Amino acid sequence: MMTLRTALASSLLALGMFVGCGNRAVDERIAALGEEDPNVPVGEFHRPGQPCVLCHGEYLRENPIMSVGGTIYAYPTQTAEQKPLPVKGVKVKLTDSFGDQYEVTTNCAGNFFIEAEKWDPAFPLRAEMEYPVPGALESTKRVVMSTRISRDGSCAGCHAGTRNQGSPGWVTCAEAETEPPFPPQESACPGAPK
Amino acid sequence: MNTRRKVSLLCFGVTLLAAAGCGDLGPAVNEIVAPPFDPGSFRAVSAVLERRCGTLDCHGHMARPLRLYGQYGLRRFEERTSPNVENYDEYYSGGKEPTTLAELEDNYRSILALEPELAAKVFAKTADPEVLSIVRKARLREKHKGGLLWNKGDPGDVCMTNWLTGNTDTTQCEVELGHP
Incomplete structure (x- = not known):
């Protein structure tokens, strides 16, 4: 029969294993994302420009679990203070290593995501997008990512902030501001400047 | 001599010996025989690795072992005044500044410093290239989070093993770079 001492030791061991199952590196990256914007309800418009799969992935399993997710902006920002302009209606087309394709469109926050239960691709992925050309009715322009996505389904895992020696900057439609300019974000969009 | 004095003397002797023994740590650099750093031929090999292994979410990530720098991935940290750039x-991930000579040399060291003694044996042709983790992982003969990059004999594999064995023919590297 199990003695009290053995039971206590087993419980402590189980507790230790439970506590030790986290991944501190990921936990700290998640913590660094900060609090929710109080003006944006949790949902498809929240946390634009942040690495979606960090929370909506296999580790934290926030619902819905995503295979790929990101935010598309109009053009690169020059300073850390400059707020990037999200673009609605950009078609994001991904092709996995078996040639399977999936297409998804950005919402008014520039966000797009693919639920893993709908498409769970085999990495690496080829990514391209087609954005509505400002001022040209029903005209679109195609942009192809120059490298492959090797393993991180979050665009913002690599594409974040201004361009620097560790990041190509936000995912953008154009290389610079265009004329005519991209339309401003819809004011009714959650989180948009009023 | 009482016991306390004996112990003190013994301790002093041991400390002296330990201090003297720590003085010579040997050479700071261990030289191995390996493929020479020839930017002319290595640039093609590096380009293959930059594209297939060195993306920002894999070996182009600051925290991952086998760090690889490159034009489309992680850039080697440089100040604006650096003569290397x-x-x-245009010196950012995806910018127009090509992979610099300093980045090439760091990639060269990164690859060979993984298993230097084995790399020397492969270069001397006294061991099969598959003794090297970098060769096995790309062929998925060993667990690799990034999966299979190429099979034995594929252009990327030949590019890599040619260079490791001292063959400067980079034709297969160009073939590999031509793949979508």
Whole structure:
């Protein structure tokens, strides 16, 4: 029969294993994302420009679990203070290593995501997008990512902030501001400047 | 001599010996025989690795072992005044500044310093290239988070093993770079 001492030791061991199952590196990256914007309800418009799969992935399993997710902006920002302009209606087309394709469109926050239960691709992925050309009715322009996505389904895992020696900057439609300019974000969009 | 004095003397002797023994740590650099750093031929090999292994979410990530720098991935940290960079405004991941000579040399060291003694044996042709983790992982003969990059004999594999064995023919590297 199990003695009290053995039971206590087993419980402590189980507790230790439970506590030790986290991944501190990921936990700290998640913590660094900060609090929710109080003006944006949790949902498809929240946390634009942040690495979606960090929370909506296999580790934290926030619902819905995503295979790929990101935010598309109009053009690169020059300073850390400059707020990037999200673009609605950009078609994001991904092709996995078996040639399977999936297409998804950005919402008014520039966000797009693919639920893993709908498409769970085999990495690496080829990514391209087609954005509505400002001022040209029903005209679109195609942009192809120059490298492959090797393993991180979050665009913002690599594409974040201004361009620097560790990041190509936000995912953008154009290389610079265009004329005519991209339309401003819809004011009714959650989180948009009023 | 009482016991306390004996112990003190013994301790002093041991400390002296330990201090003297720590003085010579040997050479700071261990030289191995390996493929020479020839930017002419290595640039093609590096380009293959930059594209297939060195993306920002894999070996182009600061925290991952086998760090690889490159034009489309992680850039080697440089100040604006650095003589290693020609066009600093284009020196960012995906910028127009090609992989610099300093980045090439760091990639060269990164690859060979993984298993230097084995790399020397492969270069001397006294061991099969598959003794090297970098060769096995790309062929998925060993667990690799990034999966299978190429099979034995594929252009990327030949590019890599040619260079490791001292063959400067980079034709297969160009073939590999031509793949979508």
